[in-house]
Amino acid sequence: MEHETLGQIFIITVLSSNFVLAMFLGLCPFLGVSGKLETAVPMGIATSFVMLVASLCSYALNQLLTHFDLEFLRLIAYIAVIASAVQLVEMVMKKFSPALFRALGIYLPLITTNCAVLGVALFQTARGYDLGQAVAFSLGGGVGFSLALILMAGVRERLNLSNLPGVMHGTALSLMLAGLLSLAFMGFGGIGVAR
Amino acid sequence: MSSQPLQASNMEQLLEGIWKQNPVFVMALGMCPALAVTVSAFNALGMGLATTFVLICSCTLISMLRRFIPREVRIATYIVIIATFVTLVDYLIQAVSLALYEALGAFIQLIVVNCIILGRAEAHAAKNPPFSAMVNALGMGIGFTIGLFALGSVREILGAGKLFGISLFGDQFQPWVVMVLPPGGFFVLGLWLLFFAWLAKRKEAQHGA
Numbered sequence: 469m470e471h472e473t474l475g476q477i478f479i480i481t482v483l484s485s486n487f488v489l490a491m492f493l494g495l496c497p498f499l500g501v502s503g504k505l506e507t508a509v510p511m512g513i514a515t516s517f518v519m520l521v522a523s524l525c526s527y528a529l530n531q532l533l534t535h536f537d538l539e540f541l542r543l544i545a546y547i548a549v550i551a552s553a554v555q556l557v558e559m560v561m562k563k564f565s566p567a568l569f570r571a572l573g574i575y576l577p578l579i580t581t582n583c584a585v586l587g588v589a590l591f592q593t594a595r596g597y598d599l600g601q602a603v604a605f606s607l608g609g610g611v612g613f614s615l616a617l618i619l620m621a622g623v624r625e626r627l628n629l630s631n632l633p634g635v636m637h638g639t640a641l642s643l644m645l646a647g648l649l650s651l652a653f654m655g656f657g658g659i660g661v662a663r
Numbered sequence: 664m665s666s667q668p669l670q671a672s673n674m675e676q677l678l679e680g681i682w683k684q685n686p687v688f689v690m691a692l693g694m695c696p697a698l699a700v701t702v703s704a705f706n707a708l709g710m711g712l713a714t715t716f717v718l719i720c721s722c723t724l725i726s727m728l729r730r731f732i733p734r735e736v737r738i739a740t741y742i743v744i745i746a747t748f749v750t751l752v753d754y755l756i757q758a759v760s761l762a763l764y765e766a767l768g769a770f771i772q773l774i775v776v777n778c779i780i781l782g783r784a785e786a787h788a789a790k791n792p793p794f795s796a797m798v799n800a801l802g803m804g805i806g807f808t809i810g811l812f813a814l815g816s817v818r819e820i821l822g823a824g825k826l827f828g829i830s831l832f833g834d835q836f837q838p839w840v841v842m843v844l845p846p847g848g849f850f851v852l853g854l855w856l857l858f859f860a861w862l863a864k865r866k867e868a869q870h871g872a
Contacts, residue, residue, distance in 0.1 A: 491845075492694075492696075492698040492845065493695055494695070495695045495698065496692075496694065496778055543746050543750050543753070547743075547776075582776070583773050583776040586773060590769040591769055638856075639856055640856035640860055643853030644853040647848075647849030647853060648846070650846040654846065
């Protein structure tokens with residue numbers, strides 16, 4: 469992993485190993501809020517932002533825990549830090565940009581239990597990324613998540629207008645759609661690894 | 664006389680998690696691990712059992728502590744309790760089966776953010792005595808394991824022609840590789856959900872007629 473450049477990490481995380489469609493992280497919000505474009509866009513932005521904050525915090529935290537030989541506390545520390553980071557982001561946003569805060573509404577607190585956010589922290593630790601790589605990884609994860617969410621919302625908006633058999637409505641069809649999207653994203657498989 | 668309805672309700676609660684409110688097929692919860700680790704039946708079973716263990720332990724503990732946890736910080740408390748048990752399971756799996764540990768990877772630690780556990784803690788364990796919470800958690804855990812197993816076995820049979828690593832169809836079988844790749848997970852889960860939706864619809868139609 470050492471020889472990957474920052475750009476490669478970013479592109480790979482956005483396309484060929486997309487968080488949602490290839491690594492199955494953050495499926496609940498992906499299926500929950502991808503019904504309409506108006507909700508998909510702010511959700512994507514908010515999650516990306518929290519991912520970046522969580523990635524930076526957990527990088528610092530990991531250094532601290534490794535220094536004191538407390539690796540077994542990692543998981544508990546990460547989840548606590550993410551929860552407080554979300555809370556902090558919420559408070560800052562409320563103070564400085566009430567319009568954005570209102571637009572995001574309930575989605576902000578729910579980001580705490582988004583496994584994509586904890587996933588960023590855990591995967592960057594497991595792969596031993598340094599600070600720059602961690603930032604590229606979390607940015608890529610956020611952009612990839614938003615991309616998948618927005619694509620899905622676009623397709624589902626069209627789907628609402630079409631005529632379907634009754635059983636097909638709901639989650640089953642969304643999963644089929646996600647499968648097709650995932651199949652399409654597999655086509656990016658070779659991108660980013662070329663030297 | 665009084666124990667009879669109590670037992671019936673316990674049994675009902677157990678069955679509720681396994682069948683009527685199956686977390687994977689009916690409520691569509693906890694789908695991230697459900698799709699990510701179910702490339703083989705063995706992984707699926709391991710993940711299901713790990714989640715069941717965390718579910719039972721944390722729900723029982725939360726239920727015991729339910730009078731002492733202040734409402735304002737309950738979610739944070741639940742998450743810390745859940746994270747503790749997940750760390751336990753993480754080290755346990757690493758000690759017992761290194762192969763399983765490497766196959767599941769970061770997804771063992773991601774059990775923390777599995778919505779089933781926090782959902783059970785908030786919806787059931789926080790309001791009920793320990794035994795009832797335990798039974799409910801056991802039912803949900805078994806239901807989740809069955810769901811994962813159904814996904815994992817179908818994917819392994821179609822994608823590799825094997826079940827638990829044992830070849831089923833002989834050398835002539837051409838594996839349907841896409842089934843063990845990410846899209847296959849979405850397709851198989853989608854088909855299972857479709858099947859259950861169809862069952863529910865048919866039952867409804869029979870009752871209506």
